[in-house]
Amino acid sequence: GQQLNQSPQSMFIQEGEDVSMNCTSSSIFNTWLWYKQDPGEGPVLLIALYKAGELTSNGRLTAQFGITRKDSFLNISASIPSDVGIYFCAGQKFSGGGADGLTFGKGTHLIIQP
């Protein structure tokens, strides 16, 4: 099935650095969601975006819903060791009487070097 193009695939950064990752698609989405998944656990919702152009922050995290509705980015400022994990973007389309299932990116594996 369709998947979102998420990049980068992995990032090796120093503690305290800022992080940026993004997702792009060839089609329009009505909702963009960003999740973090730790090993052996389910995805945890970080930020939800519902309107084109929307910029939303959650602590050190900031995400934006692209104006074309075909992309989204997530920034993490001043990274700390607990930011380590896999970050997923997910898009959702509305059709007919409701929403389709989520379409996910392949994930960005964030590794922080002390």
Added chain:
Amino acid sequence: KAGVTQTPRYLIKTRGQQVTLSCSPISGHRSVSWYQQTPGQGLQFLFEYFSETQRNKGNFPGRFSGRQFSNSRSEMNVSTLELGDSALYLCASSLSAGGSGNTIYFGEGSWLTVV
């Protein structure tokens, strides 16, 4: 408020057997959806249930099925298990069946290993 609860957390099955996984959504949530996560294919949508009715279905064979009960709890079943069915199966719940502002929360998943 309790989160999405999935049982069992881990299980091992033999090829050809069937398996049933259970999900209890967040209290008050009426939509439950299921996803399969594998290293090769990533996270893929299986199906969604709302008010005991299947609303959406992903691109999976008929061996994968599900149902939802009147209390919104859901089960998914995989029959005639294949080695490739080994995966983390995730349940997600949301308040409604879609629309702006509808947030989706995931459970911790059920790890299925088929041997």
